[in-house]
Amino acid sequence: MNESRPAMLDVQAIRAEFPVLAQRVHDAGGQGRPLAYLDNAATTQKPLAVVDAVRDFYLRDNANVHRGVHALSERATAAYEGAREKVRAFIGAESAREIIFVRGTTEAINLVAAAWGRANVREGDEILITGLEHHSNIVPWQMLRDAVGAKLVVAPINRRGEVDMEAFERLLSPRTKLVAISHLSNALGTINPVERMISLAHEVGALALVDGAQAAAHLDVDVRRLDADFYAMSAHKMYGPTGIGALYGKREILETMPPWQGGGDMISMVTFDETRYNELPYRFEAGTPHIAGAIGFGHALDWLERVGVANIAAHETRLLDYATERARAFPGLTIIGEAAHKASILSFTLEGVHPHDLGTILDREGVAIRAGHHCAMPVMDFFGVPATARASFAAYNTREEVDALFAALEKARELFA
């Protein structure tokens, strides 16, 4: 990763790579509004390079991977394994064997809960999460807890939406087997001090899993510097296709884990009496994978590297700072989540307007945001709100789109006044 000062993005040039952005919505009768897509934490748009890579694969190279002896299968395998190498390089893993392709973050966490958890977590053991987690970093651990009689422990958050680090430290003990934490909260935009949290987990002999669904396209991720035991991510939040993501796991840990799904590709030998499992990473990739998706993911990472995650992060921080400044001055608006370290996400409520109504009104103005609990119901409970409105930024967003957001909010306020 480039350590020098971030460069300014040429946002108009970037936007030209995303044809989906150049549209008007609700355009019946020519009354439409230019789209301001501010729902990037749910999923990002895809650049032409990614769309073309997926299309080219199907038009030219489509074949199944690994077992084929013909030209197309060899090409498909090379492209699929090439994508794995790109993921390795992007997150600084030591070996491509440590990269397992999965459907996304949700599946990555379920894989760890099922394969590592069932083999290593016993009655009375504890799994420590935080009050900021997405449901996909809560429910798999509840399922494991209920299956083995373990305990799920939750480190509380404060009113700014930061994990209470004193409590986090206090809750760690030799009973803690795993710490599972988000790198960047999707509901509030809080950046967790994951490096410190991982090191504290290791001090009590626990492993650490990082949910990187939000972080991977916004923060510099180096799994070796973090010393994460597992790191989960979703391509679709990183300018790549849906239905594909990756789980990083330290090789020495993955090697001790039993498989979690059985079938083709994950075996080296099968008889009716016995099966020998394949080596890493194939042991965890049963069945035909999402080949085109993985290839598209690799191209999304090429795109991110080309534009530069640090440059994107600096751009998004400028947008977030500007949006936060405008939000603070907006009558009746309450920002939910004001952590000292935040990235790319502004969650808020507007007095007298339900977030869902707000979402609908903004949509009529061409502004796409998300309204709801953001799959983080415990966070909503903590702040005593049923839902929030959430604007989330990406490389292609502009200051004018932030202005469009606040102009639309003004309309909503007038409507409900």
Ligand code: PLP
């Ligand atoms: N974790 C966080 C923090 C998220 O924001 C999301 C998606 O919104 C997920 C996990 C789940 O990701 P996916 O639906 O791609 O599996």
